[in-house]
Amino acid sequence: xxxxxxxxxxxxxxxxxxxxxxxxxxxxxxxxxxxxxxxxxxxxxxxxxxxxxxxxxxxxxxxxxxxxxxxxxxxxxxxxxxxxxxxxxxxxxxxxxxxxxxxxxxxx
Amino acid sequence: xxxxxxxxxxxxxxxxxxxxxxxxxxxxxxxxxxxxxxxxxxxxxxxxxxxxxxxxxxxxxxxxxxxxxxxxxxxxxxxxxxxxxxxxxxxxxxxxxxxxxxxxxxxxxxxxxxxxxxxxx
Numbered sequence: 034x035x036x037x038x039x040x041x042x043x044x045x046x047x048x049x050x051x052x053x054x055x056x057x058x059x060x061x062x063x064x065x066x067x068x069x070x071x072x073x074x075x076x077x078x079x080x081x082x083x084x085x086x087x088x089x090x091x092x093x094x095x096x097x098x099x100x101x102x103x104x105x106x107x108x109x110x111x112x113x114x115x116x117x118x119x120x121x122x123x124x125x126x127x128x129x130x131x132x133x134x135x136x137x138x139x140x141x
Numbered sequence: 142x143x144x145x146x147x148x149x150x151x152x153x154x155x156x157x158x159x160x161x162x163x164x165x166x167x168x169x170x171x172x173x174x175x176x177x178x179x180x181x182x183x184x185x186x187x188x189x190x191x192x193x194x195x196x197x198x199x200x201x202x203x204x205x206x207x208x209x210x211x212x213x214x215x216x217x218x219x220x221x222x223x224x225x226x227x228x229x230x231x232x233x234x235x236x237x238x239x240x241x242x243x244x245x246x247x248x249x250x251x252x253x254x255x256x257x258x259x260x261x262x
Contacts, residue, residue, distance in 0.1 A: 077236075081242070082241065088241075130176075130191075
């Protein structure tokens with residue numbers, strides 16, 4: 034099973050700042066990595082798939098990069114609605130599909 | 142607009158059974174693999190099970206294999222999760238999720254609102 038770790042656990046930032054979230058896989062997942070955003074009381078929402086492709090309707094301030102075992106989600110300039118929990122997920126070697134533990138982006 | 146509506150959650154005793162349903166609309170259901178993903182209270186997201194578009198193939202997380210069964214009825218646009226031998230640690234919100242493409246790729250681009258399952262005596 035591929036284990037995903039995310040850092041930091043919590044990121045405290047202000048609106049307008051740049052957010053950089055990290056996801057590391059226990060073995061290579063090639064480019065088969067996605068990012069989801071989850072707000073309280075809501076289901077997760079797909080942001081990025083295949084490392085760097087934005088899902089439908091996702092603003093350009095969200096971008097993904099990386100390959101192999103190290104991946105990054107960048108939010109170029111935080112908007113108030115971006116404060117949420119972010120999960121990475123891999124589909125390289127499944128079952129099982131696995132998710133990371135999440136990074137919470139909260140208001141500084 | 143894609144809509145996924147889960148139902149069937151509730152309170153059940155350890156060792157009991159429950160069946161979740163997910164009614165889908167807004168897309169050609171029979172063309173897409175469907176999955177269940179759960180989230181324990183205050184915890185992260187965990188994949189549970191996936192069924193192929195035809196229903197011929199099903200996959201399970203190790204934690205539920207042998208206890209949960211996923212199935213689908215393409216004539217009713219509905220996917221099910223039969224949960225047997227429930228444990229306290231199965232307590233979670235269960236989400237139904239649609240795959241992003243017709244050929245299963247493992248990215249979930251639409252989710253239901255979730256159905257809470259509580260396993261407690």
